[in-house]
Amino acid sequence: MFATLKFAALLLAVVVCWATQDYDYNDAEIDEEPTLGDSPYGSLWPLPQKVQISTVVFKLSGASFHIFDAKESSSGASCRLLQNAYRRYDEYIFTSSRKQGQNKSKKALASDMSELQVWITSADSECDSYPSVTSDESYKLSVDSPVAVLKAPKVWGALRGLETFSQLVYKDEYGAKSINRTDIHDFPRFAHRGLLLDTSRHFLPIKVILANLEAMAWNKFNVFHWHIVDDPSFPYLSRTFPQLSQHGAYQPYTHVYTPSDVKMIIEFARLRGIRVVPEFDTPGHTQSWGKGQKDLLTPCYSGASPSGSFGPVNPMLNTTYDFMSMFFKEVSTVFPDAYVHLGGDEVNFSCWKSNPDIQKFMEQQGFGMDYSKLESFYMQRLLDIVTTTNKGYMIWQEVFDNGVKLKSDTVVHVWMGNKVEEELQKVTEAGFTTILSAPWYLDYISYGQDWQKYYRAEPLGFKGTDTQKKLVIGGEACLWGEYVDATNLTPRLWPRASAVGERLWSDRDVRDLNDAYSRLAKHRCRMVQRGIPAEPLFTGYCAHEYKGV
C-alpha cells in the first residue's frame, strides 16, 4: 500500500497502516485479551508529544544512508557522545542488512532518505557534561526526502530523537528499510524517569547492568537509581574503607564493583543521557556495613547483655558521624550526579529499644520513648554532612514523614502503597519536589498482563494546586532483588518497565490501552531483536525470536 503512494502529498493527519512491519505480532483473538490492532503510531514507544506521520514512504539504503552532524550544529566530530550514538543507531537501524564491502559512496535515488542530520542548536551542546534533572531533552525531528533533520538544543534531546528515528524505520513487504514522512516535536512530561536496580540482595554482573542501561535508553529512561548496598551484601568497593566490601560483599573479589567498574557504568550511562544516582541507605538496611566497620551498628541486647546481633547504625556515637563524613565525601567524588539517595526507610526500633546506652541517650536528648525522634536526630546529622559535600539528596518518604528538616531541593521518594495521594499532597504542600514509585514495584509479579496496571497509574492523580503538581518531577520503577538476579532480571523488567517509561515521558492523555498494546508488542520485539530478552506480553511471536536460552 505504501509503495504506490510514494509521491503522494504529505498528509498531516496522523494516519498510517503499518501492515508490513518488521515486528509482527500475532493477533490475540483466540483468548479473551486486549485486541491487537495496528496503531497509527507504528512501534513508537514511548509515544512522542506531537507526531504527524504521512503515508509518503522513503527508502533507506544501507549503502548510502548515514547519520551525521548538520554543518550548523554546535557539536561536531569531536563530540564522542554523539559519534558513539550515531554508530549505535546505524547498527540498530541496519542490523545485518548493511553488507560489508558495499560501496558507501553509491548515489542515492530520488526517493531515498539519504541522511539524517543532527543539529545541536544551542551554543553549549553539553556534550561533555553529565545529564541532570534540568537537562533539556527536547528535540524536533523532521523526516523528509532526501534529508531528515533532528534538531535539539542539547545532546540529550539528540539522543532521544535518534531513538525515535530508529523506531520510525521498518521493513516494507519486500524487506526494504523504509520510513514515512514524519514530523515530531517531542519533550518529556517528567524530568525524572528512573529505574531502581538492587545489587545487594543479589549481585548483578556489570554486563547485566550495562545491558539494562541500554534498554533504559530505548525507553527514554534517564535515571539509574543504583540501590548498591543493603542488608545482605556490600558490593561497593570503597577506596577509603575497603574493608566494607572485603567483609560485607558476598565474595570480596568476584562480587564487588571496583572503582573502575563504577566509572565505566557512569560513563556508559552518560553516553545514553542517563544519570546514575547511587543509594547508600542508612540507618536501617545496613547489616552488611557492620561486617567491615566495627562499632558502626547498634549492638542489640537480650536482657542485660548484648545478644551478638546488631541493629541500625548507632546514632549516639561521634565515630559514626566521622565515618559517614569520610564515606560520603568519597561517594560525592566517585558519583558525579548532583544527587545522592540517602535512603532512611524501614528503620526497625526494636534493637535500639533493647540497648541500655541508647535508652540513656534518649533520656539525655529528651526524646522520651519516641524512637522516630532518634531516627530524625541521625538523619538530620547525616543530611548536614552530605550538604557539606555539595550534593543534593533524595530520601525515602519516612524521613519527611518523621519531620526531619530538609533542604529545599530535597527529593522525597514516595514508595508506600497506602495513602499515596495523601502523601503526595502533603509532600508537595510542604514545598518539596517528589518522585513516585508506589505503583511501580516491579518485583511484585503476577499472572497476566500486569503492564496495564503500571500503565494506568497517574502520578498527578492527587488533589492539589498547579504549583503542587509541578513539584512532582517524575517517578521510578523499582525492581528489588529478593527474587531477581542475572538469570531472570532482564525478562522480568522488560517490557513491564516500558509501561512506566511511557507514563513518565508521554502526554497525560496518552492512555489508550489497545493502542499501547499494539505499539508495545512491536517495541518488545524490537528490544528482542536488539539482543535484550524482553518477555512477551501475550500469545504471539516476533519475526526474530530471542537467540539465547
Next chain:
Amino acid sequence: MFATLKFAALLLAVVVCWATQDYDYNDAEIDEEPTLGDSPYGSLWPLPQKVQISTVVFKLSGASFHIFDAKESSSGASCRLLQNAYRRYDEYIFTSSRKQGQNKSKKALASDMSELQVWITSADSECDSYPSVTSDESYKLSVDSPVAVLKAPKVWGALRGLETFSQLVYKDEYGAKSINRTDIHDFPRFAHRGLLLDTSRHFLPIKVILANLEAMAWNKFNVFHWHIVDDPSFPYLSRTFPQLSQHGAYQPYTHVYTPSDVKMIIEFARLRGIRVVPEFDTPGHTQSWGKGQKDLLTPCYSGASPSGSFGPVNPMLNTTYDFMSMFFKEVSTVFPDAYVHLGGDEVNFSCWKSNPDIQKFMEQQGFGMDYSKLESFYMQRLLDIVTTTNKGYMIWQEVFDNGVKLKSDTVVHVWMGNKVEEELQKVTEAGFTTILSAPWYLDYISYGQDWQKYYRAEPLGFKGTDTQKKLVIGGEACLWGEYVDATNLTPRLWPRASAVGERLWSDRDVRDLNDAYSRLAKHRCRMVQRGIPAEPLFTGYCAHEYKGV
C-alpha cells in the same frame, strides 16, 4: 574439616557438614524467610530413596579420574548412549578444572577416587531402545576408594546414577574436587515424571527445547510432554499435510519443527532417558489446523448464515476421520513413544450449537441437546483410529468425565484445579492409570517462594485403596505458553519445576522444607554453573553467577 578425617571409619549415620561446597548460598536470616541451614544431604536433588554418606573424603584428580564401563557390564564401548553420558558428566564434574594437555596416565594417589565403573547388570542393557513407562530406572551407587561402582539393570538407571554421582562431587576449601564415601540405592517413586512445554502459543527455538531437556535430566524428569500445536499456531511440519504448518505456523519457514528437528529432539531426549510424548489436541484448540485444512473445522453460524469463523473439528463429516487417520498414522511413525496425547480438553459448544447441519446431525444421532455426546462421538472415533496405529493414548480428564469408552491402558490426565481428589478417586476406581498436573501449573506465577506450594502437593493424598493408588503413575509440571517464550521460559521453569521433580522421584516422606530449601539452593546454583539460567529462590548468591543477560 573433611580433610583431616580422610581415613576415619565409615560412619553409616547420614551426617555430613558441607561447609566448603562449591555452591555457596548466603543465609537468608535478614529477611523473614525459611532458614537455610546445611542439609546433611548436600546438594542432592531429587533426594535418592536410600542414602548413606560418611565423613570419609576422597579426592578426584582431573588428570586421572575417569568414568568407564565395568568389565562385567552387558553394555560396552558400542553403547553410544552411555559413552555420550560419560563425556557429559565428566564435563560437568570437572568444568574448567581439567586442563588440556594433562597427562591422563598419571598414577592416582591412594586417597584418590580414580574411577567410576558403570555396570549394566541385566543381559539387555536397552542401550538402543527408547525409554518407556515401564523402564527400570533403578541403580545402586557405591562410592569408595579407589573405585566407585554404579550398578543398574538398564542404561536408564545408569543415567540417573551418573547424575547423582555428579551431585555428590564438591570442592573442598582448597578448591580440590572431593567426594564422600557414600552408598545409595535409588529408584523413582513414580514412573511418569513429566514436563509440558507449549510450542504453539509461542514458538520455542530448538535450542531452548534441548537446553530444557538437559535440565530435565538433571532433575530426573523422564517425559517431555510436547504440546506441539494449539489454537494460535501449528509449528509441526507434517510430511503428509505440509499445508498445516505452511498456513498454520506463525511463519512457515522460521517458526516450524521440520521432521529432522523432531528427530533430533527425540534422540537428544532418548540419550537422557526422556520420552517424548507429543500432544495433538482435538477437537477443540484447533484454530490453527483450520488454516491449512479445508472443511476440518465446524463453520459457525450467525443466525441463518455462516459467520466466517470456525469452531472445533467438524465431527459429522467422514472427511474429518479420513484426515485424522492419515494424520495420526504419520504421527505414530514420527514419534516412537508408545503413547500419544490426544487432548480432548475445553471444547466450546457454542459454534456447534449455531450450525444447522450439526443440529440435524445431533437429531439423527439421538443426542438431544447434549453436545458432550457429540464430543464423545468424535473422541470415540478418534480413539479407535489411533488404536489402529498401535499407540496407547493419554487424554485430558474431560474425555473420561464425559464417559467416552477408553482402552484399559489409557492414561487420564487430571488438570482441573477443583475437586482434584474426587477426580483421582473416580478415575482410579474406574481402573484407569492417571497422571496429575492440577497442582503444578507453573505458568501461574506469583511473588515469593511458590516452589514450596508445588513441593507440598501430594499425588496420593486422596482416599482410595492400594490398588487405586498404584494407578497414579505420576504427574507433570505444565508451563503453558501464553506469557512464555525463549526470553523467559528457562528461568521461569527452573528451579520451580525441580520441586515437582523431587515430589515425583523421592520417597513420600521426603518433605522437610528447610532441608529441601538448602539442597535446592545449591542445586539451582549447580544448574546455573552448568549454563542454565535457573532463577534464585531468594536473596543470596552463587559462587559462579550466570554469565548471560
